[in-house]
Amino acid sequence: MMNTILARPQQGPETKMSGTTPRRTGPADPVEAKRCADWIVSVAATRDREAFARLFAHFAPRVKAYMFRFGGNPETAEEMAQEAMMQVWRKAHLFDPAKAAASTWIFTIARNLRIDRFRQRKHIEVDDSDPTLIVDENPLADDVVNRDQEAVLVKAAMEELPADQKVVVELSFFEDCSHSEIAERLDIPLGTVKSRLRLALGKLRGGLEGVA
Amino acid sequence: MNIKHHPTDQTLMEYASGSLSQAMELLVATHMTVCPHCRDKVSGYETMGGAALETTNSMSMADHSLDHVMAMLERETANENIVAQECRHCVALRSVKALPAVP
Numbered sequence: 001m002m003n004t005i006l007a008r009p010q011q012g013p014e015t016k017m018s019g020t021t022p023r024r025t026g027p028a029d030p031v032e033a034k035r036c037a038d039w040i041v042s043v044a045a046t047r048d049r050e051a052f053a054r055l056f057a058h059f060a061p062r063v064k065a066y067m068f069r070f071g072g073n074p075e076t077a078e079e080m081a082q083e084a085m086m087q088v089w090r091k092a093h094l095f096d097p098a099k100a101a102a103s104t105w106i107f108t109i110a111r112n113l114r115i116d117r118f119r120q121r122k123h124i125e126v127d128d129s130d131p132t133l134i135v136d137e138n139p140l141a142d143d144v145v146n147r148d149q150e151a152v153l154v155k156a157a158m159e160e161l162p163a164d165q166k167v168v169v170e171l172s173f174f175e176d177c178s179h180s181e182i183a184e185r186l187d188i189p190l191g192t193v194k195s196r197l198r199l200a201l202g203k204l205r206g207g208l209e210g211v212a
Numbered sequence: 213m214n215i216k217h218h219p220t221d222q223t224l225m226e227y228a229s230g231s232l233s234q235a236m237e238l239l240v241a242t243h244m245t246v247c248p249h250c251r252d253k254v255s256g257y258e259t260m261g262g263a264a265l266e267t268t269n270s271m272s273m274a275d276h277s278l279d280h281v282m283a284m285l286e287r288e289t290a291n292e293n294i295v296a297q298e299c300r301h302c303v304a305l306r307s308v309k310a311l312p313a314v315p
Contacts, residue, residue: 049282056278061270068271078274082281089285100255103262111230111261123230124237126244126251136248147259155263173229173264179222201221204263208256 033148036102037095044092052089055102060085063110069174070114080117084110101151153207165200168193218250219243228257 036058039051064081071077087109095105112123126133161169171177171185179197183190219227219240226232227240244251274280 052282053278056273056281059265060273060277062265062268064273065269065271066265074271077271078277081273082277082284085281086285089281090288101259101262103266104255104259105262107262107265108258110265115230119234121234124234124241126241130245132245134246134248136252151259151262151266154259155266158260158263158267169260170264170268172225172231173261174268176229176231178226178231201225201260204260205256207263208259 030146030149030152033101033103033152037097037148040088040092040095040102040105041097043089044095055088056085059088059103059106063106066110066174067114070118070176080113084113087113097147099147101147103151103155104147150208154204155207157203157207161200161203165196165203168196169200169204172197218247221253224250224253225257228254228261 036055039048039055042048042051043055060081063084064077067080067084068074068077071080084106088106091109095102100108112125115121115123158166158169167186168182171182177185179193180190183193186193223232223236223240227237232240240250240254244254
């Protein structure tokens with residue numbers, strides 16, 4: 001385990017990747033986020049190529065960076081980002097804007113594809129159509145929550161995180177790191193990892209609750 | 213059903229980020245079937261994953277990447293249409309075969 005961690009590029013993807021682009025090119029406000037959701041709906045409804053091209057321009061480079069962090073190989077990352085976007089096209093009819101923002105949905109597609117490819121198995125998920133599924137008796141949130149607005153608030157909270165907290169969140173989501181692996185990687189005590197993550201998640205959760 | 217034991221927040225976050233073992237994933241997914249509360253938490257963590265995707269550095273796609281993807285998708289659609297036509301053809305064939313043999 002130790003070796004695999006050490007074998008990873010120490011300088012991190014920021015300096016390793018060629019062709020990185022600056023941040024803040026994503027949807028900055030709910031209108032933008034909604035546009036991404038609308039594009040997916042459009043792809044589902046009319047096989048809208050222009051909408052797909054816009055989704056591709058926005059998400060493919062991000063998904064590629066995500067795959068790169070797990071696979072460490074630009075060719076594989078490119079190919080998997082293409083595959084993820086093809087799934088966006090094929091599965092667009094399954095996208096429900098009431099349940100998830102575009103970025104959330106595409107994140108789960110990328111995550112599932114990564115597990116499928118790198119671990120050669122499926123991510124085990126809850127089947128929403130399962131008749132034994134227990135639903136909330138008083139679903140106060142679901143009908144009211146604006147998923148796009150929620151995603152925008154969480155994103156804003158993410159951008160405002162201090163660097164030491166943000167890196168812990170990114171390692172959790174983007175590199176398959178357990179807390180102790182993060183501690184080793186950043187050369188900080190495990191307790192510090194946990195407290196930084198707790199602080200960060202508290203702030204991000206504030207974004208989720210802001211619209212409930 | 214009264215659920216007394218929930219997975220920890222850490223476990224739910226690891227489920228959402230996709231870093232649990234298959235066995236743990238199964239455990240969490242099974243629990244979520246009966247626990248809307250934890251389902252909600254997981255979708256919150258997935259939203260955070262989406263936000264992380266939005267705010268992380270991106271990596272330029274190869275030249276003509278989109279054209280390549282569109283071409284592959286077009287080929288797929290074309291194949292689907294061929295299959296659909298073949299199916300109609302099969303139905304036609306079957307109905308011909310179903311006719312009584314000419315004496």
